[in-house]
Amino acid sequence: MTTAIAPARTLRIGPIELDAPVVLAPMAGITNTAFRRLCREYGAGLYVSEMITTRALVERNATTMRLITHHESERPRSIQLYGVDPATTEAAVRLLVEEDRADHIDLNFGCPVPKVTRKGGGAALPWKLGLFRDIVTRAARAAGDVPLTVKMRKGIDSDHLTYLDAGRIAEDAGVAAVALHARTAAEFYSGQADWPAIAKLKETVTSVPVLGNGDIWSAEDAARMMVETGCDGVVVGRGCLGRPWLFGDLARALGQPGAASAEPVDATLGFVARAFRRHAELLVEFFEDEVRGCRDIRKHVAWYLKGYPVGGEVRAALATVSSLSEIDDLLGTLDLDAPYPGAAAEGQRGRAGTPKRPALPDGWLNTRDLGAEASCALADAELDHSGG
Numbered sequence: 001m002t003t004a005i006a007p008a009r010t011l012r013i014g015p016i017e018l019d020a021p022v023v024l025a026p027m028a029g030i031t032n033t034a035f036r037r038l039c040r041e042y043g044a045g046l047y048v049s050e051m052i053t054t055r056a057l058v059e060r061n062a063t064t065m066r067l068i069t070h071h072e073s074e075r076p077r078s079i080q081l082y083g084v085d086p087a088t089t090e091a092a093v094r095l096l097v098e099e100d101r102a103d104h105i106d107l108n109f110g111c112p113v114p115k116v117t118r119k120g121g122g123a124a125l126p127w128k129l130g131l132f133r134d135i136v137t138r139a140a141r142a143a144g145d146v147p148l149t150v151k152m153r154k155g156i157d158s159d160h161l162t163y164l165d166a167g168r169i170a171e172d173a174g175v176a177a178v179a180l181h182a183r184t185a186a187e188f189y190s191g192q193a194d195w196p197a198i199a200k201l202k203e204t205v206t207s208v209p210v211l212g213n214g215d216i217w218s219a220e221d222a223a224r225m226m227v228e229t230g231c232d233g234v235v236v237g238r239g240c241l242g243r244p245w246l247f248g249d250l251a252r253a254l255g256q257p258g259a260a261s262a263e264p265v266d267a268t269l270g271f272v273a274r275a276f277r278r279h280a281e282l283l284v285e286f287f288e289d290e291v292r293g294c295r296d297i298r299k300h301v302a303w304y305l306k307g308y309p310v311g312g313e314v315r316a317a318l319a320t321v322s323s324l325s326e327i328d329d330l331l332g333t334l335d336l337d338a339p340y341p342g343a344a345a346e347g348q349r350g351r352a353g354t355p356k357r358p359a360l361p362d363g364w365l366n367t368r369d370l371g372a373e374a375s376c377a378l379a380d381a382e383l384d385h386s387g388g
C-alpha cells in the first residue's frame with residue numbers, strides 16, 4: 001500500500017534520536033495515553049500529548065496531573081504545554097523537569113480557537129515578539145537538558161504572518177526544533193496547507209530541525225512533503241484519526257529499515273475492527289472506567305469505518321456503546337473479511353472548517369509590542385482552560 005519515496009532517515013530532537021522522522025500531532029481530546037500507545041504499537045517516532053494548560057499544571061489540577069501521566073511503554077515521554085505567561089510557563093516546565101515527568105516538551109503557539117485568540121493566546125501570541133521571546137527563552141532555560149520545541153501556525157492572517165520571526169527567535173532561544181502548521185489562524189483548518197511556507201522556514205531556521213505539518217493523509221503525502229519542502233520531519237494529525245496504523249506506513253516510508261515490521265498493512269475490515277477494539281480497551285484503562293472509555297471511543301467510530309461496507313444501523317449502534325462486550329457483539333456482526341476499500345477510506349478526515357476573521361484583543365495588531373491593554377487581555381487567557 002505504501003511505496004518508499006523519501007530516503008530513509010532518522011530525526012534528532014536534542015538528545016532524542018527517533019527511528020523515523022515522524023511526530024504524532026498533539027490533538028486535544030484525542031492524543032491521550034490510550035491513543036498514543038495505540039499509534040506507537042504500529043510505528044516509530046514521537047507521540048505528543050494533547051495540550052496541557054501551564055496554569056492548571058502549576059496548580060496541580062487533578063485532571064491535568066492524570067493527563068500528563070504516561071504509560072511505562074511510552075518512551076520518550078512528550079508533553080505539549082499551552083501558556084501565555086512567561087513565569088507560569090517557566091514554572092510548568094520546571095515542574096515537569098524537576099519531577100522527571102517528560103523527555104520532551106513542546107510549546108503550543110498554533111491554537112486558532114476564538115476564545116483563545118480573543119485574549120491574545122495561541123496563534124495570536126507570536127505577534128507580540130517580546131512576549132513570545134520571553135516565554136520561549138525562559139521555558140528553554142528551565143528545560144535544561146530536556147529538549148523544548150515550538151509548534152506554531154504561519155501567523156494570524158495573510159497580512160500578519162509571524163512564523164519566520166518566531167522561527168528565528170525560537171532558534172536563538174535554544175529550542176531543539178520548530179514545527180509549522182502551514183496555515184494562518186484565519187484559515188482555521190480550511191483550504192490547503194501552504195507547504196512552500198515550510199520550505200521558507202527551513203531556509204530561515206538552519207541550526208535545528210524544522211518539522212512540517214498540515215494535510216498529510218498518507219505515507220506518500222509525508223514523503224512528498226519532505227522532498228518538496230526539505231523539512232526534517234513530519235507532524236501528522238487528522239490523517240491518523242481512525243487509522244493509528246498510519247504510523248507503521250510512515251515508518252516504512254520514511255524511517256530506518258527495520259523501524260517497523262516489513263509487512264505492509266492490509267487494512268481489511270477485520271484489521272480495522274481489531275484496532276478499534278484495542279483503542280476502546282486502552283481508553284477504558286486510561287479512564288479506569290468502562291463506561292467513560294466506551295463513551296470516548298464513540299467519536300472515533302466514523303473515522304475508523306470511513307469507506308468500509310458497514311450499514312448505518314451498526315454505525316449508529318457503535319456510536320452509542322457503553323461497554324466492551326457491546327462493542328464485541330457489534331464488531332462480530334461485521335464482514336471481517338471485507339477488503340481495504342482503497343480511495344473511499346483515504347483523503348481528508350476530521351476538522352475542516354471555513355476561514356474566519358480571527359477574534360483578537362482590541363488594538364492587538366496595531367503594534368508588535370505588548371502594551372498595558374494587551375497585558376490585561378492576556379491575564380485571563382488561560383482561565384477557560386483549567387483542566388488541560
Ligand SMILES: Cc1cc2nc3c(=O)[nH]c(=O)nc-3n(C[C@H](O)[C@H](O)[C@H](O)COP(=O)(O)O)c2cc1C
Pocket residue numbers: 025026027028029030050051080108109110111151181213214215216235236237238239350351
Ligand atoms: C481535534 C484536534 C485537536 C487539536 N488539538 C491541538 C492541540 O492540543 N495542540 C496543538 O498544537 N494543535 C492541536 N491541533 C492541531 C494539530 O496538531 C495539527 O497542527 C493540525 O491538525 C494540522 O495537521 P493535520 O493536517 O495533520 O491534521 C488539533 C487539531 C485537531 C483536529
